[in-house]
Amino acid sequence: MSFFSYFVSGISLGSIYALIALGYTMVYGIAKMLNFAHGDVIMIGGYVAFTAITTMQFPVWLSICISILACIILGVVIEKIAYKPLRNATPLAILITAIGVSYLLQNVALLIFGSAAKSFTSVVPKFSVELGGVSITGETIVTIAVAVLIVICLSIFINKTKSGRAMLAVSEDKGAAQLMGINVNSTISLTFAIGSGLAAVASVLLCSTYPQISPYTGAMPGIKAFTAAVFGGIGSIPGAMIGGVVLGIIESLSKAYISSELSDAIVFGVLIIVLLVRPTGLFGKKFNEKV
Amino acid sequence: MLRVENVEVYYGVIKAIKGVSFEVNQGEIIALIGSNGAGKTTILHTITGLISPKSGSIYLEDTDITKIPAHKIVSMGMAHVPEGRRIFQELTVYENLQLGAFIMKDKKQIEKNLEYVYKHFPRLKERKNQIAGTLSGGEQQMLAMGRALMSNPKILLMDEPSMGLSPILVSEIFQIIKEVSADGTTVLLVDHNAKKALSIADRAYVLETGKIVLSGDAKELLNDESVKKAYLGE
Ligand SMILES: Nc1ncnc2c1ncn2[C@@H]1O[C@H](COP(=O)(O)OP(=O)(O)OP(=O)(O)O)[C@@H](O)[C@H]1O
Ligand SMILES: [Mg+2]
Numbered sequence: 001m002s003f004f005s006y007f008v009s010g011i012s013l014g015s016i017y018a019l020i021a022l023g024y025t026m027v028y029g030i031a032k033m034l035n036f037a038h039g040d041v042i043m044i045g046g047y048v049a050f051t052a053i054t055t056m057q058f059p060v061w062l063s064i065c066i067s068i069l070a071c072i073i074l075g076v077v078i079e080k081i082a083y084k085p086l087r088n089a090t091p092l093a094i095l096i097t098a099i100g101v102s103y104l105l106q107n108v109a110l111l112i113f114g115s116a117a118k119s120f121t122s123v124v125p126k127f128s129v130e131l132g133g134v135s136i137t138g139e140t141i142v143t144i145a146v147a148v149l150i151v152i153c154l155s156i157f158i159n160k161t162k163s164g165r166a167m168l169a170v171s172e173d174k175g176a177a178q179l180m181g182i183n184v185n186s187t188i189s190l191t192f193a194i195g196s197g198l199a200a201v202a203s204v205l206l207c208s209t210y211p212q213i214s215p216y217t218g219a220m221p222g223i224k225a226f227t228a229a230v231f232g233g234i235g236s237i238p239g240a241m242i243g244g245v246v247l248g249i250i251e252s253l254s255k256a257y258i259s260s261e262l263s264d265a266i267v268f269g270v271l272i273i274v275l276l277v278r279p280t281g282l283f284g285k286k287f288n289e290k291v
Numbered sequence: 292m293l294r295v296e297n298v299e300v301y302y303g304v305i306k307a308i309k310g311v312s313f314e315v316n317q318g319e320i321i322a323l324i325g326s327n328g329a330g331k332t333t334i335l336h337t338i339t340g341l342i343s344p345k346s347g348s349i350y351l352e353d354t355d356i357t358k359i360p361a362h363k364i365v366s367m368g369m370a371h372v373p374e375g376r377r378i379f380q381e382l383t384v385y386e387n388l389q390l391g392a393f394i395m396k397d398k399k400q401i402e403k404n405l406e407y408v409y410k411h412f413p414r415l416k417e418r419k420n421q422i423a424g425t426l427s428g429g430e431q432q433m434l435a436m437g438r439a440l441m442s443n444p445k446i447l448l449m450d451e452p453s454m455g456l457s458p459i460l461v462s463e464i465f466q467i468i469k470e471v472s473a474d475g476t477t478v479l480l481v482d483h484n485a486k487k488a489l490s491i492a493d494r495a496y497v498l499e500t501g502k503i504v505l506s507g508d509a510k511e512l513l514n515d516e517s518v519k520k521a522y523l524g525e
Contacts, residue, residue: 162393169379169390175341176377178361179370181394181442 005134006256007249012140012209014248015147019202020225021232021240022154023195029171029235030191033091036098037078038199039222040105045071045200046213047113050120060123068200075196076189084185109215117214120207139209146205150198151241158237163190171235220264224251227271233281242282292317292446292477293338293369298347300330300337307333309501310347315446320468320478322488322509324522325498331481332374334498335448338479339364339371351446366394370444374451374481376435380424384415387423387434391441400443408437411467429460436467446477453484465491485522489513497522 020042027035048070052063082101086094127138158164169177170187178184206221207213228247232239250270254263274281293315300308308330315321323331336342338349340361348357351367359367370391379387388408392401409416412433418426423434432452439447452468453461465487472478472491482488489495492509497518505518512518 165382165386165390166393168382172379172381173377175361176373176379177390178341179339179365179373179377180390180438181362181365182390183360183362 002134003253003256004132005136006252008131008134008136009140010249010252011245012143012248013252014228014245015143016202016206016209016221016244017225017228017248018241018244019147019150019198019205020221021229021244022151022237023199024226024229025232025234025236025240026167026191026195028229029237030167031079031083031188033083033094034098034226035083035192035195036095036222036226037082037101037105038195039218039220039225040102040109041071041075041078041196041218042199042203042206042222043109043213043215043218044074044105045196045203046120046207046217047109049123049200049204049207050118050213053121053123054118064123064201064204067204068197071196071200071203072193075192075199079189079192084188106215106219113215115215117212117217120211120213122208122211123204124208139205143205143209146201150201154194154237163187167191224264224267227268231271231274231281233284236281236283239281239283292319292352293479294350295334295338296348296350298334298337298344298349300333300342300344302333307501308337308344311498311501311503312347313496313503313506315477315479317477318472318475319493320472320480320491322485322492322495323479323481323498324483324485324488324495326521328500329498330501331498332450335371335373335450335479335481338448339369365442365444368445369448370439370442370446371448372435372439372450372452374454376431378423378426378431378434378438380422382423383420384423384426384434385419387438388415388419388441391438394442401441404441404443408440411440411470412437428455429457429464432456432460432464436464440471440476444476446479447471448479448481450481451483452480453482453487461487485518486513489518 020038023038024035027033045067049063049067052058052066053060078101082097083094086097122139124138124142128135129141158167166182166187169180169182170184174184224247225244228243229240231247232243247267251263251267254266258266278284296312298308298311299306311334325331333342337344340359344357348355350356351369356364356367379390388405392404395401414430415433415437418430423431426434436452452464456464461484468478468480469491480488480492489509489512494507495509495512496503497505
């Protein structure tokens with residue numbers, strides 16, 4: 001394989017990280033908490049899609065919609081039950097709760113689906129495109145296209161709609177936002193809904209590219225996407241997107257040219273270096289686009 | 292219009308407001324003065340629901356609003372210009388003003404309110420596309436007031452509108468408060484510039500460590516010996 005093809009598959013992997021990272025960064029920006037269960041919402045989304053496609057034999061589009069809906073409900077319910085009662089608790093208590101929710105989801109999946117990985121049928125029809133002498137798979141192209149589309153829609157939603165503005169206001173000053181008549185609780189719910197919906201999309205793309213699913217499917221992409229969000233500046237939407245893509249490219253290239261065992265270490269090494277140079281991450285200071 | 296009855300507020304175990312009662316009538320400008328830490332901001336936050344009182348009641352036009360959450364207060368006709376302005380720094384002037392009208396659905400009415408705000412603060416119109424965080428302190432205060440006026444409130448609560456402003460700007464801001472009041476908005480004003488606040492107010496209450504110690508006609512308080520000594524620096 002050529003450099004170009006590694007690069008493109010890096011962008012594709014990075015697009016998935018970016019979609020997941022958006023969930024981390026938006027929740028952090030608005031609820032000021034790290035939702036460590038986010039990675040496991042991805043895994044649940046994957047299982048829901050798997051069940052719908054393979055077990056129930058639903059059409060692909062319907063299965064994806066069911067998966068998105070299931071994740072949205074899951075995300076909102078987790079927030080209501082686990083995080084909302086802790087709105088004024090210490091960050092440590094919230095963090096521990098989030099880790100607890102993460103284990104709970106993993107164990108529920110273990111109980112229902114068992115620990116063995118199941119093979120996932122790709123939702124993308126088989127096709128590939130020749131570009132500059134390299135063949136690019138349908139999954140790669142669809143992943144990048146979907147991510148770009150989602151990012152555009154999300155920016156329009158946040159910057160142009162009333163609910164989007166409310167999110168920006170809450171992220172900056174909860175008290176002042178309430179004085180404007182903004183319901184902070186429902187804004188936080190909306191944020192969890194969007195983040196979890198994006199997680200479902202990411203999970204379907206992820207499981208299509210690496211066609212299998214297990215209770216631990218969400219763990220590593222979750223941590224990588226979190227890294228991407230921190231790398232880009234947690235709380236920043238453009239930061240999460242760029243951080244995700246850059247991370248995907250670094251991972252893909254270091255797998256190809258250095259060592260596939262070391263690639264994760266290299267990814268986290270880059271994060272550490274970036275944080276040493278810029279503790280706020282790449283976009284941590286860019287206020288006007290921060291959520 | 293607004294009635295506060297025996298309100299007590301705690302921060303943890305510390306009692307910040309120790310049974311405060313007062314009243315703001317339709318059309319009045321009421322000044323609430325007192326030294327640092329007296330509890331003025333706490334009272335305003337309690338009225339708009341950002342803090343809940345331990346006991347006591349708050350009525351807005353005879354509706355008990357004591358337990359109504361903060362985000363529902365503005366649609367009942369009360370707007371609050373908070374201490375320290377708390378504008379949305381990362382958004383533009385225009386976006387801030389639109390957020391002030393967040394609860395309104397009628398586009399025409401929002402347009403009208405915007406015209407009203409621009410009439411009183413032409414500077415905001417000139418700078419409508421500027422990021423609010425880059426405005427000068429005075430302009431930020433104008434924005435905070437403009438944002439509150441965007442909901443067309445019946446009663447406006449203002450916390451330290453003159454903080455950090457030059458004397459000329461202070462006069463300008465107080466002039467605008469008078470105009471807004473003349474347009475029919477009831478005003479509850481907290482300010483350290485007691486002299487200015489008393490000079491535009493109808494009545495005033497003096498707050499000391501969580502208790503109202505003095506109240507009455509603003510002009511009389513302006514000449515009261517103890518007020519002069521404690522708050523007017525004379
Ligand atoms: N969040 C808080 N937690 C604990 N104590 C608080 C809190 N906010 C205010 N206080 C205390 O309550 C008292 C009243 O504070 P408040 O801010 O209402 O005073 P103020 O009259 O507005 O003062 P200033 O004129 O300086 O703005 C002070 O003793 C203050 O230290
Ligand atoms: Mg104060």
